[in-house]
Amino acid sequence: MPSTDAESSSRPVASSPITAQAYSRRGRRLGPSLANRLRIGFAIAFAVLTAAAVIGVGHFIAQRQDYENSIERSYQAEMAARVEFAEGNRAGAARRTIAREEANRAELRNSISEDTRNTAILVGGGLLAGLIGALLLFAGLIASMRRPLEALVDAAGRLAAGDRSTRVEVGGPSETATLGKAFNEMATELELEASERDQLDRMKDEFVLTASHELRSPLTSVQGFAELLMLDRDSLTQRQVETVEIILDNCRHLVRLLNDLLDLARSDAGRLTIRPRPTRLTPLLEDVVRTMRAQTDKSEQTLTENIEPDLPLVEVEPDRIRQILLNLLTNAHEYSPERASIQLTARVADTGVEIDVIDNGPGIPPAQMEHIFERFVRGDAGMTQRVGGTGLGLAISKSLVELHGGTIAVDSEVGRGSTFRVTLPVAPPGAVEAPQAGPRAIAEGPR
């Protein structure tokens, strides 16, 4: 972990309990919360509806009062006229007054029923408007929640899918705004952690690459001067020759280990790349067998090849296929006893070209078969004492075969031997064998 200084400067927000409080404090300044909006909405709707009802009913009562007063005045005027008429005073004028008051009341009756209708319409309209307003208000509130929530759901999906630069726009009611801010802080933390992890990974890869690079020069000297001694082997005693041979053996082992570590580091960093091109397998396989023969002859093992004629071109990087096959054959050679037989076969199958490395050695126990392609997995302890492998060869071979789009599998029976099968993709029809581009590599060093 980096120092606390670096941490505090690179992480403005620490994951402490204070942060949670900070969210809610900041949340309050973000605008009214949903709860407050609802309260305000209810209050406005209640006020509008109550006002409409009170005004309407008040109006109605006032009209009714007016009407009753007017009717009463009209009756009083008519009664006075009728008294005058009965007494015989100004009978003509009194009759006219009676008729006028009757007409007046009929008009008042008409007018009050019309007023009542109008008031009812007014109150009804007010209530309806209030209801519609309330509905719109709630729809708006729901929408104001929905958009930020949908954005959050989207962003969470993207974050889960690995897009750590995802952020949401902070908005909406304070609840969603706080949620949005919290989400953004979380995404930032994740991004920082991921970049720290990436950086550590890069440092590790860089370290392996540099170490393997720096170790090569002294190794060149050790191996080179030991070889120089061997050029004069006639003047060395048998004991000295054996000593130098041990030095050289161990140099080769170190080189193999370095190359394997380098390949693994490259593989981890995604920098293990291949440049496949249409390739003829037969000469490559024959060359691999030739290379191996020096070692198998020493152990009096029989190494045979059985390559089907007219194999189609395969889409591979020849050096890598050589590396894989040398690795499988070296395993077969090292794990099998003297005078064992090892066979390399190649044939066309539905899935591509199948290359088998078959030995009649001790075989692999089922418990070990599951892990055979994992790193640093080797045969049992008694075996590995004798065998000089790195435990990385099969892991690298698997990575390489899979980079080619091929497969590698193992079949084995204890006491009968093992078969490793590599299947390689056939080059597209019409492809022609392509030579290697660029300057050649001289002295690749033993693998």
Add this chain to the structure above:
Amino acid sequence: MTTVLVADDSETILLLLRTRLELAGYEVQTAADGQEVTERVVPGSSDGPDLLLLDAMMPRKSGIEALRELRAAGLETPALIVSAHQDPRDADAPTDLEISGYVTKPIDFDQLLDAVAELTAKAA
């Protein structure tokens, strides 16, 4: 006599290369870095080395930089680049310098001597 100019910042590697090449019958000149190489080699002169064997990475001036300068000045001598990289294609390999080949460490001297013989035979 065929002359090979070898440049490497490691005295040990230089001694090793010199010994092996001299045992194989070559005359060997040595340089500790690319600066010495560019000072020593005069493009166009007839008595220069027949082959350059340059370490890719050296202080002051790398083998690649030295070769770039010499090629720009018209040098046509074949050159091999020695690199500690396992894969010569990793050595951010320049493609414009007419490099005859890459020698990776640890050096396989049988192959190196074959390549040197082949390249100097052409020159002779």
